[in-house]
Amino acid sequence: MQEEIHEQMKVRLDKIPQIKDAGYHAYADRFERTHRLHEAARLDDGVKGVRVAGRIVGLRYFGKLAFGHLADVEGKLQFAVQKNKVGSQFNDLKSLVDIGDFIGVEGEIITTKTGEKTIDIDKFEFLSKSVRTLPEKFHGITDPELRLRKRYLDLIMSEESRERFKKRVKIIKTIRDFLDSNDFMEIDTPVLTNKASGALARPFITHHNMLDIDVYLRIAPETYLKRAIAGGFDKVYEFARSFRNEGLDASHLPDFTLLEYYCAYWNYIDNMNFTEKLFRHLILNVNGGLELVYGDTKISFDGEWPRISFRDLILRDCGIDINMFETREELLEEINRKGIRFEAEIDVSKAGRGTLIDLLYKKVSRPQLINPVFITHHPLDLSPLARKNDENSLVVDRFQLVVNGWEVVNAYSELVDPLDQASRFRQQAEARAHGDQETMDIDNEFLECMEYGMPPISGWGMGIDRMIALMTDSSTLRDVVLFPLMRPLS
């Protein structure tokens, strides 16, 4: 109770000793329920001895009768309190109980004149006193900042918000069940690491006092999951909370959930086929159809999804054949000649060839991709952990699933050749030496693991939060995360 106590709070605080004087506990230790609220709401009339508990979210008095609602995230149930049934407890309710309090009630299931399932109570128990008033009942919280900072209030007040987060639970459970039923094993890999590897991104750095070393919060679980494959697990996955010290906006969070799985003996084509199955299963089970509506956009996951190479896509969208330009200088010259400008924060003149191609793709192609499309065969220098294509050594056996202009999935045939991996790391180091920020650290421990031998592997990663935003028609990722990071109020 940091701030000053205003009138309404004082009124409620003053009730706590009165609650005790009346023989209740203001903060009881337990309540034996026979049903949860949404279960009780499905019982037949006449069932007696029903005991339910919840937060009071509405309360209306009519002289010697009162109606109210108990609610939780799963549902709500109306309760009726009649003075001639509960006796002296009626006045206790009136003088001690407020909207926002938790109570437990026991009574009989009835249906009111207006047709609503109701528990007509014989008695109630006080469970927990709320000393602050809930937001206004009709509008709830509309200030987007308050909704994020005080998500619990948003959940109490907004059915839409409750449904969104329940859907998140269902999405994650559906994916987990699907992977489990396909013989994947869920494992955990470290969050604190010595190297920020597995992706191209700026990490959070923290410090371990006892070891006196700086450690990184992982940017991806990739290299550890592959170590598990080397150790003999042959299908693994992890819902990996990952951390990137970069922008923070509607489509980027500093900590987000990255689902990755790895399967030994698959290549990227097996993986694309599996991806289609996974998504069909997910969307059909959670949304009941294969079409999603996101804002004004309709997205169809039906049918076979197009598979197009990075080169063909860029050629189609801006007429540049990236295979014709083998150095970054030649490519940059061509990009400038076509009049394509990147208003990039990073210095384009320092970017490597791969980074340039990536910028080009994000500028001319990606925004146009609405329905799911597999983009394949990315430039080698953008994919230091992916296997080289057997026909064209400038590209890798990689795919991204792009939906609504978002990279939802990134996957490839994993590089398991330790000599090639060592040379890729060296290339990354060179690019960094030339000023390219978007590079990967050399990870010698990972390399050594690979030297002991890894089977063929295909790995896969998906930003869960983005997928959930797509499936819940949420315009910002912060709407699908319960408690997003906010600058503290000082």
Place this chain on the structure above:
RNA sequence: GGGCUAGUAACUCAGUGGUAGAGUAUCGCCCUUUUAAGGCGAGAGUCGAAGGUUCGAAUCCUUCCUAGCUCACCA
């Protein structure tokens, strides 16, 4: 970081230079079928913060804080 917008009672919002307002909520009274219940009455405010202009500032000016949207970069 740039541009635009916003911050007034616990909550939702009016109020554009002249005594700080409404609804919800709270407190008191009436009411046994309501569900944004209703009726009568009352209390509740550092108008985001600091400075300035003015006889007088929620209102005009400056700076700052916070947030949302948006643009550029990152999943």
